[in-house]
Amino acid sequence: MTQLTNSSSTSSTAVILRDNSTQSLESSNSNINSNKISTAATSSPIYVEFDPLDDLDEHGHSDNPLHWSTARKKLILIATIGFCFLISGCSSAFSQGQAQMVSDLDSTDLLGELALGMYIVGYSISPPLLAPLSEELGRNAMYQISYTLYFLLFLPIALARNMATVVVCRFLQGAFASAGTSLVSGTISDVMAAGRAKDTVVALFAFSAVFAMGLLPIPFGWLIVYDARSGWRLIQFIQMGMAGVWAVFLFAVLRETRPHVILLRKAAALARSTHLPYTSKIQKPALGQLLRVSCCRPLEMLVREPIITFFSAWLALAWSFYFAIIGSISHVFGTLYDMNQGQLAAIYTSLVVGVSVSLLFNFCVQDKLYARKLDIRGPEARLYAAMLIGPLLPIGCFIYGWTSYSYLPFVAPCVGLAVISCALFTIYLAATQYVMDAYGPFAASGVASLSIVRNLCAGFWPLFTNTFFDNVGFQLAPTIIGCAAVVFSLTSYVLFFLGARIRSTSRFAQHLACSDDNGDDKDKTPSQPTQSTESV
Template identity: 35%
Template sequence: MIADADTRSLARRSLASVNELVDPRISPAERPPEATLDERFLRQLSDHRHHKDEKNEKELEQSASENTADETIYVEFEDDNPRDPMNFSYGRKWAITITASMFSILTASSSGAYALGFTSMTRDLNATQFQATVGLAMYTLGFALLPLVTTSFSEEFGRQPIYLVTGVGCLLMHMMTALAQNIQTVIVGRFLAGAFGSSASAMVGGTIADIWAPHERGLPMSVFATMALSGSGVGCVAAGWIEQTPHMEWRWIQWIHVIWIGLFLIAVPICMKETRSGVLLTRLAKKMRKQTENHHYRARIEDERASLRTLIYISCTRPIYLLFTEPVVAVFSLWAAFAWGILYALIESIGPAFRTVHGFNTGQTGTAFTAMIVGCFVGEAIQMYQEKLYAKYQPTKGPEARLYSACLAAVLFPVGMFLYAWCTFPSVPWIGMVMGIFVFLIALFIIYVAVFTYLADCYGIFASSALAGQSLSRNIMGAVFPLFTTQLFARLTYHWGTTLFGCIAVLMIPIPYVLLWKGPAIRARSKFASQVMHLPAEHK
């Protein structure tokens, strides 16, 4: 059989070019010098960088030797091939970006909306406030743990199937929660809903990186961050009035999420195409082998990809390794994790605070979360200006040009905390507390985007591991904070409890300033970031 001309045009390079740096969207680049990495971690790194199984290394080398004689032909995209995700039309790219980000809204809204249903849930299930809070914490814990395992599956199966499978799982777990007859079922359902939801949400950043060039990613990433963070506010505003309606209450909060997740599952096959280049090239190579009956056609990733077991091992261990050994990852993750913990502390405590201090009902309390939505959009506007600063100063400042807005956020963070803390008096209008939430959300939005963009620039081919490490720490803090928030405010009051948070935020103000000042020197001494600094720009 003869391959069609369009398919045949994909095959361009033989094994003679195998020593070239591979496309970083398909596989990481060449191994760093051995002297720069400790011996214990080098083996793990070798598995990932070259995508070989240690136990099969000799077999792969023998296979490569045989292929040299047979002139193995690697299937690759030409620069203008429309099937390359980087060459999708802008309309298609934005359809994929918006659809993927929509799932982030659903998963974020589920966390806050759940908390607004505590009153009716504890009554119907004869549960305590703390037991209901455990359900909130378990949802976030699922977000922290499962992506370390499940993100590797996109290497093997592509992104679109993972969106569909995890979306179905998330839908079923919300149904389980809606039908629960005891609090234990709710807690289990919440953990599994977070686990399934996080697996899809964790891929959104990678999906954006699949289809947008580095200089184009600022706006799509900001849109993603806006939708992800504003989702908490959107969910709370809606859930407050659902909880206020006697014939709906907490179960309908879950059913409405089931409906929206169902709509997302319908949109995925319509609006989204597969964006993982390695998976697409593997499919095309199989098609060419079938059409031509020539088994020399291969996708490069077929020879370089590790086994799924090895990928899972690396994705579980490397993020933790980077989190505890890389100063930039550790410090930035600590800052973002503390801010994330405060967000979930507020989600759990805003309702009781507004009811106690100002006598709000549940619907009015939910409306107060509008401040979160508005804060995210103001943060988005600031981030758009940050993109202009980045374009101007990146040639001289490098990745640190991402941090100008983060320096502003470092100041706004404690300001928002103090404003909220000292407006929690009946004599102070309720708008004061709302303004504190608003200022804090501006800071949180900027920090959230800065973490993604700065670590991605600093760690290049290691960015997914660095971001997974900060995501792990961030979501663990989000799970822990609500568990002690009620007790903290009961002992210290809302004034002093939130003031304590503000004082800790003050201690963290220097973080972005130090990185802006000494970031290049810190990265130069890093085992991983230093390798990225010496790579050509096109391979970072």
Template identity: 30%
Template sequence: MPRFVNGQSAGGPSDNAPEDANIVDFDGPNDPENPINWSPGKKAAAITIVSLMTLLSPIGSTISTAATPEILSHFSSSNELLGTLVTTIWLLGYVFGPMAIAPLSEMYGRAALYKICMVLFIVFNVACALSPSLESLIVFRFLAGLAGSCPVTLGTGSIADMIPRERRAGAMASYVIGSVLGPSIGPICSGYLTPVAGWRWSFWLMAIASAPLAVIVMALVHESYPYVILQRKAARLRKETGNPKLRSALDTGKTPRELFAFSIWRPLRMLSLPIVFLLSLYAAVVYSYLYLCLTTFGRVFGGQYGFASGPSGLATLGLGIGNVLGVVTGGLTSDRLSALLTQRNGGETKPEYRLPTMVVGGICVPIGLFWYGWTAENQAHWIVPIIGTGFLGVGMIVTYMASTMYLVDAYTAYAASVTASSTILRCLCGALLPLVGDAMYDALGIGWGTSLLGFISVAFLPVPFFFYFYGERIRKAKRFQVAI
């Protein structure tokens, strides 16, 4: 029977131990039940559905941005911090959601979590649209973010279930574009919808757009997690054969309660690993710049250039176009560069071969920040700072893609947990930094305030170099295995 390496079938028998007749595994390397052997059409459909869910959720995260002044006015509040919190509280849902979603998916499968969270996502967006107070709106936004964190947490794991490592970058690019392009789309939608229909329709729009996708998810999403597939196969065979000793090849021997108690802390334990922590922190810093820009564009383009809410929303197109260029760049180069480095280094594929593209992204981030900050400070033509945000968009997504693919390749068996680790840190920074954005710009101005962020991103430039040369040694060190 085949055995598993990093959560995927190695396609061959164990070299050291005789086969146990009570072990239930996939039926050879070509078993159609193994997601790695699904047809190209079935894989494409699964990845498309997950990518669409991952697009909708980040759109929801910023759908309130352009509507914030009307929301505050409707509830008779002048507290700008609360106005920013209406947007960023969503990301706190992204922080806490993965802590439960990741371990539950490793126990009960990814498909069940996708379906449940999709329904809850619609329910809580409807609740936002009907909110009777600012406080209830903030609470429902948090709960919507909690449900919306599901595809962000599990998407990379689903791709790792189906796509071999050497062909993973293209699939990852289609998935990642949703998570980074979505935040740029939200302000555009609300910027034009709010003046016409009112702020509540921003949330009705999210619920209406999510409903057809929920039907598709219910009908077409199939389980892809090998652990759960084999658990179900073993249960089916126990019932058919009457043999209670049959067990999955991936069975850990833990009860569901023990497994949940162990798994719920795994994302936080994995953050204690130097590689996971530093790469997640790097991605978190860059990601938080996105939300800082989105929550302060009204100040910059409304105050400096006199844009109304609609055109201020369109100012996010610079970030969006940069994101698309970053996805194309990362998707086209990552697999090819990894294959080239593998060939030059004796034919052994290593996760570290994903990191060179991060250097390019890391350079684009400070270029974009300095460009955007100082051209906006000196009130150059409005297109000039928007071009600067395009560089930021390229750098952000290339950095995010490279770090995500590296972590998934390095910890494939725990893809959901390592993604949750990265998501927790990334979204915590994304939620908190925008809260101090206005105070920072009041104290330093747009030029020096944005430059401060640029200098921080420059300090992270050595990170991919360090892990390219020393990452394998650190990953394999015994003292860093206890966390997982």
């Protein structure tokens, strides 16, 4: 293996040559005399790798994101997960001013529900495009572009004079906001090695999304009580201010984390200074192929992979029910208990409690079971919590429906809401981590399949929620939802006992098994460029 070192006053760069001969090159900041290097060695590309772990820059940092300092990683993770928190809360905070907006714009309740749901629909459209673009431009650039557009779109919504403007801008805002979920998951993979620490960060990342949907509506509900005429516009301006403040922190701490992009930029800098054919050790397909993979593979896995199909259906149902229940809070509690908007917003506290209990259960029980049973069960060890807590989804629906009477205290249906929230987050986290473990390098496409179906279904449910509850009844509507949830709750049990057998027939899983079998051979030939076909 050829090891060529380019040393400057600040750092050294390790590169790999194809001809497997050994030589060393010392250079300063001045131009290198290329005649000192053999023609045979320089006729082929020089593949750039990350610097050795003990080779740090003047700030004490490695160029490999996995080896960055803990402080830098924490700042980046806090900034990006905070982005996820803001964009998730935006989906439900809008509902607090929805009735006032419909009245102010002289529109209909149906269009108001459409404006609420289009944000979630936008979520499902852009992730397949963000992955290949992050390969070309880098994650940092995509964060800056998507976050800026998400931030700016608050303005036309706040100043809208008709519902069409609100609906279109909500859709576009949701499309750009989806970077807060799709790109953040990739950033976590870039800076965190597999292990318990990464599992904890992934759990907190998922928690931030569901937690924000329950938390942010609470203060904005009271804002509507304070400003009964244009409070819905003030909600948009306040969220714009929150996003602006967070943007300062986000852009200040963000660094490029995509390995391929880092190595490409490193190779380009070396090529300019040395006039040698440096290139990235990690090679990627062309943009067209990346687009085909990002757009087609999730749909292929959705149709051809039973595990993805079942989990997508289960999550789509659970997510749709969750948004249906959230959408019914103002209608049900307002009708039964004659609450004002601030009191209705306080009901969302039950959702916050439920998801917090679920997170604690994951840390205290699920993680320990996973560590003990991983060698025996494999990826199916991720499903213990889903089997134990998942059945609470229909139970929560039954509690919510059967206690929705004006002569019962409002706390009773709130208990049902907390149980629903607890079960939903458990299912969501278990499904995501299971797919990540089971499909390895294809996990991004598998998770994308779950996301597309889940958000499409959840985005259109608000259109029918109030009509459904009015026509069927406040008691029967959640009961019907609960009965359907009972059937899909069996998914975790089926996959726990039959998941390994199902995966054995999977083309993607077989490819992963072959890769594992050949892992030692790959490790012995680091001079060959590796190709990344899966974008996270």
